[in-house]
Amino acid sequence: MPTYAYLCHACGRPFENQMSIREKEEWKPRCPVCGSAKVEQQLFGFSVGGGGGTPTPGGCCPPGRGGCCG
């Protein structure tokens, strides 16, 4: 049974749901954290290319340059 990955646009949390393809057609994705339906399916194993750079997730410094991570 495939696992589908989603990203919640409301709270920014990724989550996964395992279901069959037929179940997926019926299933309305919802964030398990905040309950929002504003979720977007993520693709496993595909690199989405050809459209500029991906934003780097913030929150920490690059390795080796410690000091501002708290």
Ligand SMILES: [Zn+2]
């Ligand atoms: Zn959410």
